[in-house]
Amino acid sequence: MNIYSEITANKRKSWLIIGLFVLFITTLAFIYGKATGYGLSYAGIGLIFAGIISFGSYYYSDKMILSLSKAKQIKKEDNPLLFNTVENLCIGAGLPMPKIYIIDDSAPNAFATGRDPKHSVTCVTTGILEKLNRIELEGVIAHELSHIKNYDIRVMAIVVILVGLVALMADFFMRSLWFGGSRRDSNKGNAQGIFLLIGIVLAILSPIAASLIQLAVSRKREYLADASGVLLTRYPEGLASALEKIAGDKEPLEAANNATAHLYIANPFKGKIQGNWFANLFNTHPPIEERIRILRSM
């Protein structure tokens, strides 16, 4: 695999997953509609709710995570090395300068967020600044800037809206059954019964399936950011060796929590490295050894 084919493949896979996701939701809406006689109103109401909630978090994503993580903004004088690294890579990528923040934590990690390149933010921990050398720092920053350049925050926001939609639809459906609010069409008795059964099974399983899909997209975008970052630095070993150092550091990042974990360059909760395929499905990030292996093969 070379850099370009990695990039195309990951873009294609993430959009394929999202496409299948939309198809999945359409099917759910259809089945719920048939089961209760309410047709597409499930999908409609769910979309409005999910949309409003998720849009807010996407729009203010930069402010939210920064206040959650106690990050401090820096100017060029505060850390010329970091500033120049970001500035130079932005020149290479054709991006406007993001705001740069530092989190005071010895666990090495970094993230980027913001709804588009003009309103973007990138943040590193003091751990990264201490433990990585210049070339490795460049690899990490290039990865983060690639998230911004590829509009990954927007892609994940769309996915999150869809996941919320699935959960809400399942919820509405189950509630409507409980409160007996469905319209019974006496002509279609049996068919409606079957849809009802399928609908219940789906209402239970679909939220989990939706989360798995979200995690799959998140992983593909991580691979994509790795490959795009290499296209920027033209030096895969920089990021590979940075990831090795980050993986080797067992300390969990204190500032991270479940809501923000997926934004970081490496899973901030340093549990056991999951070798098992099934357990990996629940990870926001691909396994680090796999990322390092792909980088070193470019």
Add this chain to the structure above:
Amino acid sequence: MEIYIILAVVAIALFVWYTYNSLVTSKVRIKEAFSGIDVQLKRRVDLVPNLVSTVKGYAKHEKELLENVTKARASLMKAQGTTQKAESDNMLSQALKSLIAVSENYPDLKASKNFLELQQELSDIEAKIAYARQFFNSNVAGYNTTLVNFPGSIVGKMFGFKKEDFFEAVESDRKNVKVEF
């Protein structure tokens, strides 16, 4: 029957319109990326007077070297057209390299805080120039690829689009560098 022909013509027209626009947009981006390189080159040129006066303070005997740098800068500012600019910029690069190299002989200069800062700025500017050139090249690559691929090649011929050139290193840059102490 006619409706299908009309739809086909409209579809082709839209296709051509879209491809033409993306080619033209690519060309504008290439121009911008080219100016982006100039922005960084200017920073380097602006650094020269400061550098020359700092070195002069410590290394008065290196008159010839200092003059070379000043002359190169002057010729760059007078240069017209891409070839002249590239030649003058090359001269300036070489002169700056010699200046930094010669500073090794002057321990007081090497230790001066001013000089260290200027040296760091110079090396940072060189990195920025390299990234600006890389960005330029990637824009040229995108444009040339569109021009060579299917719909682009036909639309390109229709409207007379030509391939653009990449930034290329000068022969002397391709030689291996010997570092001697």
